[in-house]
Amino acid sequence: MNGAESLLRTLVAAGIDTCFGNPGTSEMHFVAALDRVPGLRAILCLDESVVAGAADGYGRMAGKSAATLLHLAPGLGNAWSNLHNARRADTPILNIIGDHARHHLQYDAPLTADLPALARTISHWSHTVTSSCNAASDAARAAAAAGSAPGQIATLILPADCAWNEAAAPSPPLPPAPAAPPSNAAIDTAAQLLRAAKSPALLLRGAALLEPGLDAAGRIAEATGAKLLCDTFVPRLARGAGCVPVERLPYFAEQITDFLAGTDLLILVAANPPVAFFAYPGKPSDCTPHDARIHTLAHPHENAPAALDALADALHAPKSPQRRAPLQKPALPSGPLNQATAGMAIAALLPDQAILIDEAATNGLAPYAFTANAAPHDYLGLTGGSIGWGLSAATGAAVACPDRKILCLHGDGGAMYAPAALWTQARENLDIVNIIFANRSYAILNLELARVGAGVGGSHARAMLDIANPTLSFTDIARGMGVHATRAETADAFSQQLAHAMQTPGPHLIEAAV
């Protein structure tokens, strides 16, 4: 067996069964080994931005790493921005990057670059294989690094000769570092502080936002009156009917400051203190009230649900929270189509256990609000702020959860970054409804232009924020990639098209004219 095959067998032994990739010549031995190694599903994406976004969506929903297969430094460059989003979500991802054979690097052929340096800028762990005999053991280490709590970006560079030369055997899996046990001292202090606080709040993230964590947090809220909060952009949040509700922090810094006014205790549960997304002249970046006590109950790599449960016990909280979101589906809307009516239709039609991917930016607010009491679902946010993620993340989430409906809410500006994700959705017949909110503008930037003190903008400035000319037709673009697509200009049409898409398996795209 060659190095590539030993590496693939090691990945499978480590529990990695999915690889999103876009290979080139330096990855051909990895590709050929796919036919000799059962158990690794390879999914072709038409650019590496899709590869990385899909691996992110997959990892958030599967709770384990996908592998990516990337082609030298330019392949990693194309993947970089969606890996950034994944890194900010603590998503486990194992990148396998083919590189030139070691003896070939000295010749500085056209695709040569400083790949190890580039890998370090985006990876928690990175390494270059130095012999085909080490490919398997390096892959085992990489898989363990990716899977270590809370989830990491691990990058293994595989020179072509280390793939094609002979190797001995695959490596047995190495255990990833599990979530660290909670700190008793942190729990005791939290209990004391909560008993004394007048207006406490818990800011939850990571595993604390899945059902066991939310249940434990709900117990604490009922025992202490603490508010339960989450960041504006969460990796994953269980919400909808039956879930313990959390309040989302608003986006703008001064809104967060207003929202937290009066809070005298902020307990961090696998979260960081809330800060402004961007800086603005004369406005503070730190949004926690200055007289509030901040206490860390659990760091991101610690077992947050266990910490919450232990804290609830210490507070003699009820065994199960009473307060859960009721199911309240709105009526299907009529009249003009806007984010409110779209949100009502989405909330009304969202099936049980759907997965909601949100890169709708300014148009995501009403859908988020209306789905608070929709059927139970998981919600995934744009954690790293790099637009062009949603269509790809939806692709990966659908691969991870083939029995669940995926609903992807997307802005039109962001959707133009990696529309090729639609092709993989069609190729794999994934059960995804993509909704593009076509306002033909980078709408958020029209707000930000004034907010940063740059005025209202003249004609040249405004032209840089306006994508109306020429008109983008997402129905044409989607059809060009094999995805069924319609356009809705009224709430009624939107509801009808969404109902049809919800009932019809496979990928769909609805261009919502808002």
Added chain:
Amino acid sequence: MNGAESLLRTLVAAGIDTCFGNPGTSEMHFVAALDRVPGLRAILCLDESVVAGAADGYGRMAGKSAATLLHLAPGLGNAWSNLHNARRADTPILNIIGDHARHHLQYDAPLTADLPALARTISHWSHTVTSSCNAASDAARAAAAAGSAPGQIATLILPADCAWNEAAAPSPPLPPAPAAPPSNAAIDTAAQLLRAAKSPALLLRGAALLEPGLDAAGRIAEATGAKLLCDTFVPRLARGAGCVPVERLPYFAEQITDFLAGTDLLILVAANPPVAFFAYPGKPSDCTPHDARIHTLAHPHENAPAALDALADALHAPKSPQRRAPLQKPALPSGPLNQATAGMAIAALLPDQAILIDEAATNGLAPYAFTANAAPHDYLGLTGGSIGWGLSAATGAAVACPDRKILCLHGDGGAMYAPAALWTQARENLDIVNIIFANRSYAILNLELARVGAGVGGSHARAMLDIANPTLSFTDIARGMGVHATRAETADAFSQQLAHAMQTPGPHLIEAAV
């Protein structure tokens, strides 16, 4: 005036008049200053891959830097792969990257990353502005770095507060380092070696491949019998009727070795010795015959045309070369459409002074051969090997040369990386004919799979090289972005559509079914 305005005025003073960009909140003061500073044309691109590819195409044709405007580290990540292609072409580019305000970085907001480290992986020169008062002088240094011979990637990171705080005045331009004068010793040695050589060749690159350089090289060829060669992938080559012809090195290593067999002297003119694009098991990477003498006449940063002229004089060569490519337009083809008939139609219909952008991969061979005797034109190649460049490079070349027709030959796989370039072509009404060779495959990889010794591939492997399912419709995709598009399935239809597109200003796309 604020830092952003002082920076813009400095760019304009340094002769930079074009900025391709995709801004975000941290760039709003730069955007607002566009209305206060005349002389800088800002062109919106829908992702940063298009931004960088366009800046590359612009720089190669304008012979000077465009600015790019990028949004934090993810924006640079998206631009990385096309900046790599530009770096390999010695294209001058000045990246302006907005970053968080300096006091905001400590809060590790979602878009935060190690931007300076990322910038170093792709830039010849990089720097972070530390005060609004320095923005102008730093911009002057950056513009000089970008423009220094032979052309560099210069990256200036502009924290938002350094854009919005007050500044004094723009900076006067700094002179970029010009091409170094040729070395008399290198010229003398070259003359001696050429007189003694039996089978000499000159490998030309950079400015040596534009008309003055080619004329001088042609003089040498006529005085000595030396072959004139260029790399497979050239930044820019003047060719067609009236130009001194050069032979292009083939792509595969063993083809290069065969091609150069018997050569006893290889003179490098702003070029490196030819090497294999990829390594293959058991095959050498270095393709120069081992007993050949290699002599560097001019390094890339030296004045190669002057060196060639001086060498021609030293050899008492004729003042002007006799051998120039004749004009030989093929007849318009009939019958099946393939790269040969497509190449004939292109050669027949190519207008005078067109610019040919080639990312056609396997389908580019026949068009290249047939255009050798077409009307005079410039030819731009994929220097860095990172696919997804051509549509964007065509966009930038058209901005640089509004009076010339641009013909972009593209593979279908590569075209799916950054199809959004088409939208900017439509928005700016650029005179570009995009030809997509739709073979529905990463065809080169089917060859490479066997060449690297990985066999013919099983069904899983072949699926990773095959983009036929689902069918991509480039006409739908192009229309979705406002570009006139047709599909040709015969040589006659292709010729008719190409003739129409050549006569009709504005962007067109022809999907060539090959």
